[in-house]
Amino acid sequence: MTDFHLIRPWWLLALALLPALYLASKRYRNHGLNWQQLVPEHLQAAMLMRHQDQHPSRRSQWPWWLAALCMLALSGPSWTRLEVPVFQLNQGRVIVMDMSYSMYATDLTPNRLTQSRFKAIDLIRSFDEGETGLIAYAGDAFTLAPMTDDKQTLLNLIPTLSPEIMPVPGSDLPSALELASTLLKDAGYHKGEIILFIDGINDEHASRALELAQSQPWNLKVYVLGTDAGAPMRRSDGKLVKNRAGEVIVAQANTALLNKLADAGNGRLIPFRAGDQDIATLAAPLHRQDQSKHTQQQQRSTDQWQDMGIYLLPLLLLPAAWFARRYLPLLMLSLLVLPPAPADAAWWQSSQSQANELMRQGQHQQAADLLPDGSQKAEAYYRSNQFEQALTQYQQLPQSARSLYNQGNALARLNQLKPAQHAYEQALALNPKLEAAQANLQLVKQLQEQQQKQQQAGDGDQGQEGQQDQNQQPGDQDGQEQTPPSDNQSQQSQDQSQNSNQSQGQSASDDQSQSAPDSDPQGSPPRPELGDSHDSGTGARQPDGQAPPAPAPLPPSDDAQPSQTREEFEAASEGANDTSSPDQAHPQGRAAADGPSDTEQQEPPASIDARTLERIQDDPSLLLRNKMKLEYERRRRAGQINEERTQW
Structure with a gap:
């Protein structure tokens, strides 16, 4: 018992007060029952029960024992320790995906957009803990998924992303950085990461993006898709993106400017690679020092006393059951005679409500x-x-x-x-x-x-049948009393046509x-x-x-x-x-x-159902398209839209 410990020892002070309360109650009881001063001495032997005063009943003592047991349980006796962690890694990150038309550039096979989808899916699957948000931006930025630890939701959204579903074309990176910062702050994070899938920055947004990356407390990881040489942009319909002069546009990845952006955001630049090494770099912490710090914090734990006072509480039921033993049969009998729960609620419904329910049924x-x-x-x-x-x-x-x-x-x-x-x-x-x-x-x-x-057709058939009956042999008399087979067939044909x-x-x-x-x-x-x-x-x-x-x-x-x-x-x-x-x-x-x-x-007929299903457009991106369109219209009415000069 060397490890015996009281978690809340101050409750023992209340335990020390119990003897004083017991003596005070006993003195009050004896004073209240002092009939010797009122009853004549020759009648005391017949009217007073002296043995109760001298030997108080055990029934009057068990509440005090129960109170003492409660005080002991509340003090929290313990003799074992439990090892519990004192740190849990709470990491938040936001994935920002560029959905400008430059993602259709074909310098990556088949294009930058397809590779960015694959890499984003691999990155999300590599996350073991923490919450992740998803943002897509073109001429404006939109939240596709708030901070969540449900990876499947994010995996379902990634394949539906394309520049066609964006409400306005362009490449407004500053709006995306501001929205990502808002997501992390609203989720209560003080530290986090912004993972940027991008192929370049427009000159009109470069200075503003650098200022935001430097002023925000988040680490910025820039994943570059594309090459500095660039390539034409071929849309999903096979057409090349051209400028107003009709010239084919070549989308180039400005790696030098993106590297400055990563340095300003206290992060790193990760170029696209065909293997999985780039995804492992994106998912890993930025610095080894941070990684070792996180590992030490994960391994840090402490010993905590296990409260065993809760196991004393069932002992309180034993005296209560002993005291209520004579009332237990009466309690069980009352449970048997309790009225059943009403199964018909029609008493509380009007005739109109009952009729409505019957109509539903x-x-x-x-x-x-x-x-x-x-x-x-x-x-x-x-x-x-x-x-x-x-x-x-x-x-x-x-x-x-x-x-x-x-x-x-x-x-x-x-x-x-x-x-x-x-x-x-x-x-x-x-x-x-x-x-x-x-x-x-x-x-x-x-x-x-x-x-x-x-x-009319039936009347004509009857006339022809009558003509045939007249031409029959005189000896065939029985056939005139029977309905000819042709009449039955005609009647069946009429019935089928009428039923149709x-x-x-x-x-x-x-x-x-x-x-x-x-x-x-x-x-x-x-x-x-x-x-x-x-x-x-x-x-x-x-x-x-x-x-x-x-x-x-x-x-x-x-x-x-x-x-x-x-x-x-x-x-x-x-x-x-x-x-x-x-x-x-x-x-x-x-x-x-x-x-x-x-x-x-x-169920509808099979033929109609097949035709109907063929007319239904299977477009999983329709919901995202409508959601972003409504948000863009709301911002436009509020005057929060910036005009984009570059449309890719």
């Missing part, structure tokens, strides 16, 4: 029962394929282009094409720019024309608009697109030979989305021709009929 029928009369109730009815109730609700709303459009949708779903056409025409009379109503009106007209043609038209009408209109009710309160759920009525099985039954469209209700805004093109629609509805079983329909047809929703998002 796709339970439109239950939501319609909770909603009051209005556009949202009509919306819920429409989503649950109760088109008659939806039509009644829409007709009760004030007449507007939106309400008339929604009435037309409900009428079309009810197979009432003529009234639907009239409703669409009224909506267009109020708002001629309503593209959704225009598209649905054209579809309704086309469907009516197709139905008329199919009916029905899928076309319904799919092209469902994509017209996103759902949002008129005058919806805040927090109302987004409206999912409604599927085809023959898929859901709950819509109104439609007679053969007619195929109404299946549009969705129009959102509050008068601006509706353009309808689906006829070619895309026909390609998406090929699988709807087979009506033998709705569940076995072609996935393309179902995807076209069933619109996306929040709770169940349908």
